[in-house]
Structure formats: C-alpha cells, structure tokens
Amino acid sequence: MNKNLLDILSNSNKDIDNQQLMDYLSGQLSAEQRHDVERSMADSEFLNDAVEGLQRITDKKDLQAYVEELNAGMQKNLQKKKQRRLKRHLKEEPWSYLAVILVILLCIIAYIVVRRLLLAYH
C-alpha cells in the first residue's frame, strides 16, 4: 500500500516566503522546490490566487518595485494614524497635559526663586 497516499489529505505546513515565491514566478526553482510551492498552492486558496494574479504581471522585475512602493505607502499610513491618535489624545484629555505643563512650570519657577534667594543670602 502506498504510504504517500496519506500525503493527499495532509496539508502542506511549509510557509512559502516571498523570496521563494519570486523565484517560483521567475522559474528559478528546482523541480523539488517547485513541487513544494505547488503543494502549498493546492492547500491554500490565498497562495493559489496570488500566484495566478502575479503570473499576469509580465515583467517580473516590476514586482519588487511595486512591493517597495506599496510598503512605503503603508508605512506612511501607519505614521499618519499615529499622529492622528496623538492629536485625539490631546483633544480628549487636555487637562492631564495641562497639569503636566503646570508642574514643569512650577518646578522651573521654584528653581529660579531658590537660586535667587541663595545668591541674595551669600
């Protein structure tokens, strides 16, 4: 009995990383590595859809440029979100920020007063 039969039902646990995927798309993999990627494709609709879509991009050299551009845009969005969150905090909790500023101001004034008093004493 062929033990490999059970392979059909087991899901491929190998995660295909982006480099492997790029190499697969540009035909750089050995037969065994190619089969690994295809096994993962047969198990994952996500990967299968992605490969079918990426195969439509004729110039594979563009792929890396697209990915970098998209990642840069995504990082910008994340930054914007961070700034928005900070602004919201300022809007929602103005008193706590005001209190911190007041305490700092009081410390500075106290420092100046003590320093003047000490100078006058000497």
Added chain:
Amino acid sequence: MPSAKQDPYQHITDQELLERYYTDRNNEWLGALLSRYTLLLLGVCMKYLRQEEEARDSVQQIFVKVITELPKYRVEYFKSWIYTIARNHCLMKLRDQHGHPATLSETMLAAWDEEGGKGRHVEKDQQLALMEQSLEELGKEQRLCVTLFYLEKRSYQDIAASTGFTLMQVKSHIQNGKRNLKLIMERKAGEKSRLS
C-alpha cells in the same frame, strides 16, 4: 532575478507579531506583519481586477482598511482574515464596475472547507485502505492529476505536458480531486461506522 527584501522580524511568527500589536499598539509590529503580505495581496488583486494600476491602488486601500479595522476586533487568524478582506474588496470593486453582484465561485469557497474533514478520526491503516478505494471512485482526469501530483510529486508544468491538459485544468483537477476525495472518504467512513 528579482529578490524580495529580507524580513527583519523573520524569527517572529505572524501570531506573535499580532499579539505584540494588540499588547502595546505599536504600529511597527503591524507594519512588519503587513509587509509580509504585500506580494500576496498584489497577486490576489491582480487575479480579480486584472489591471496592474488598479491592483496596486486596491492593495493600498486594503492596507488602509486593515489599519483601521484591526484595532477594533481581536483577530485570531490573520492570514485568513486579510485574505477575506482582500477578496471581498476585489469582489465589491467588480460589482461596482459591472453593476451586478459578483458570485463566489466554488473554488473561492473551497478555502473554508479545509477544516471539514479533520474532525473524523480514522486509524491510519483504515484510512489508507479507504483512500485507495476512494481514489478509484474519482473521475479519470482528477484521479490522474492527483496521483501524478501527490504520489509522483510532479509539477503542474510536467503534468500539463504529459497529459495534454492546460495548466488551469491541471490545477483545478488537483484541487477538485482533493476535495472530492475527502467527501468520498467521509461518506465511506460514515457508512462503515453505521454498519459496525
């Protein structure tokens, strides 16, 4: 040869990055997690929308959606979640373009029945025997492709070349064959347990 940028958080799993993000809400974790999926998302958008420009815009829109939605819920399986978001986004876009609802094809739904057959516990030998019988019940094309792919470990290209099927036919015979095989096995296991 195009090369992908090295992931600086390679040693950290998706799950852990997600946990870290939910713990301290630091966008660095979310950025690292999302950048792992950029290429896949671009592929999915290309598959459905077929235009490079539109696909790239859609990936950006999906990112914005994820960045806004992720803090609102506790997502357990990021990969399936982001795939659903991406696919729905593309289907909505297609619907808007063509003015009619896009239908989910059978293969699109297939991802969700992955877990279906796992619950049943059958002994390994019994399972092998069942598998052999079930394989016989598959249609000729599906049986041929499943056997060449899983048992002889041949690539899609090889199988297409030796059988005369197109690449798309090979893929679909393998995917449908695997799904049918599970169904046949479940039916047979069910019949067996009713008899005993």
